[in-house]
Amino acid sequence: MITLAWNVLYTKTRNEKKVFERLTNIGVDAYCPCQRTLKQWSDRKKWVDEPVFKSYLFVKIPDSESQKLEILSTPGVVRFLYWLGQPAQVRQGEIDTIRSFLGEYQSVESISFDAGLKLNVKQGVLKGSEGVVLYQTKNEVVLRVEKLGMSLVARLPKVSVESLKL
Numbered sequence: 001m002i003t004l005a006w007n008v009l010y011t012k013t014r015n016e017k018k019v020f021e022r023l024t025n026i027g028v029d030a031y032c033p034c035q036r037t038l039k040q041w042s043d044r045k046k047w048v049d050e051p052v053f054k055s056y057l058f059v060k061i062p063d064s065e066s067q068k069l070e071i072l073s074t075p076g077v078v079r080f081l082y083w084l085g086q087p088a089q090v091r092q093g094e095i096d097t098i099r100s101f102l103g104e105y106q107s108v109e110s111i112s113f114d115a116g117l118k119l120n121v122k123q124g125v126l127k128g129s130e131g132v133v134l135y136q137t138k139n140e141v142v143l144r145v146e147k148l149g150m151s152l153v154a155r156l157p158k159v160s161v162e163s164l165k166l
Contacts, residue, residue, distance in 0.1 A: 004061065005089035006031065006059065007090075009077055010080070011055050011078060015055075017032060017051065018076050028060075029059065030057060030058065030060075031057065032057040032058075033051065058090060101124065113158070113161070115134065118131070119162060119163060120162050121154075122160060122161060123159075124160050126156070130146075130164065131144055131145040131161075134153065140156060141155075141156055
């Protein structure tokens with residue numbers, strides 16, 4: 001049995017969820033990682049699911065030109081992403097890591113960290129990773145973490161990080 005890798009699709013801005021729905025409707029195995037956030041408008045607040053990776057989503061397809069053409073002809077799709085001349089692919093384990101990361105709990109407390117400080121992640125999917133503070137909000141810290149061969153920006157509850165011991 002051949003294990004299919006996840007290919008990365010680049011979409012038009014703010015079309016990730018629409019493209020995901022269209023691809024799912026035609027039978028394509030697609031994944032659009034979303035996170036629930038509270039949005040403030042002038043007259044109301046509302047919980048919405050926002051894509052984590054703006055303008056990107058993942059599709060698992062066989063190496064079939066006809067299926068790739070069908071996906072590329074889907075409204076909202078711009079192109080497949082390439083890396084070093086090859087289609088950009090993400091392993092199943094990395095997709096599972098993203099899913100686990102997004103499924104983490106949201107309990108938080110107020111702690112303050114200065115920008116540029118190195119922190120250790122003490123719980124969750126990124127446990128044991130080190131990151132540099134980019135900025136913080138009331139309940140979260142945003143870290144740059146070197147993981148999976150790239151630089152990730154992770155928004156974590158402040159209770160899940162600690163200062164590195166020198």
